[in-house]
Amino acid sequence: MTTSHGVKISRAGYGITTNTVEELVFSSGYGTIKIVKEGSGTLVVGAGDTETATVAHSQSFVPMVMVFVELNQGTGRWYHGMSNLPNGATDDGITVSSATYVDDTNLYLTLISSLGSSKTISYKYYMFGDTAEY
Amino acid sequence: MATNYGFKISKAGYDVEDATNDQLIMSSGFNMLKSKPAGTTSGTGDINVAHSLAYIPFCFVIEKISANHYSIIGDTNEAQFEVDSTNLVINADVATDYFRYYIFYHQGY
Numbered sequence: 001m002t003t004s005h006g007v008k009i010s011r012a013g014y015g016i017t018t019n020t021v022e023e024l025v026f027s028s029g030y031g032t033i034k035i036v037k038e039g040s041g042t043l044v045v046g047a048g049d050t051e052t053a054t055v056a057h058s059q060s061f062v063p064m065v066m067v068f069v070e071l072n073q074g075t076g077r078w079y080h081g082m083s084n085l086p087n088g089a090t091d092d093g094i095t096v097s098s099a100t101y102v103d104d105t106n107l108y109l110t111l112i113s114s115l116g117s118s119k120t121i122s123y124k125y126y127m128f129g130d131t132a133e134y
Numbered sequence: 135m136a137t138n139y140g141f142k143i144s145k146a147g148y149d150v151e152d153a154t155n156d157q158l159i160m161s162s163g164f165n166m167l168k169s170k171p172a173g174t175t176s177g178t179g180d181i182n183v184a185h186s187l188a189y190i191p192f193c194f195v196i197e198k199i200s201a202n203h204y205s206i207i208g209d210t211n212e213a214q215f216e217v218d219s220t221n222l223v224i225n226a227d228v229a230t231d232y233f234r235y236y237i238f239y240h241q242g243y
Binding site: 009011012021022024025026027030031032033062064065066099100101102103104130131132133134 | 141160162163164165166167168169170171172174176194196198199202203204205206232233234236239240241
């Protein structure tokens, strides 16, 4: 009976038996990042107001989550993270102060506006099948 | 002899013959991020985590921002991290911060 078993796929140009992990597309011997949920939406915040979008993750653990936001809808400029821009940073005059986090139930995306008028942003999120918990 | 070969799995509802890349679960035509065992660390100031790889790897770091609240670094204005040829260096605060990290067998920089 064999003691070595599993599934491996090598990258083009590499042999399957002599390769290092970097030469593999996939190996059942190593974990890979799995997307367990993804989606998108819009968040509308009133002038000088704060608004939070809540997305249930439906996992039995706190998942690692990545979020991208388009602060200026239609521009195609997507930023990693609601607050990857430092507080007070601007995108075409839009000032943002915000936060993104996940707990054992939901993903929360909060936008705090200092604008004088209502603002709508677009967001995309990816939830992964690995825990974020310490 | 076949000139086009490989392995593809499509998402439910998509024909693997016609699926675009984002309609695939995996394809042998694309490298996947393969992770080392994840770890946790805590501390103040610069926290060094040796990655033991011969290159600067691709990494994710998640910070515990408060009780039961977690945020991947890049989604907060708080901690940052950097990676060199020896260590993943997490720039923690002056007060103790708590982190989970993922290091991948993939040259990131």
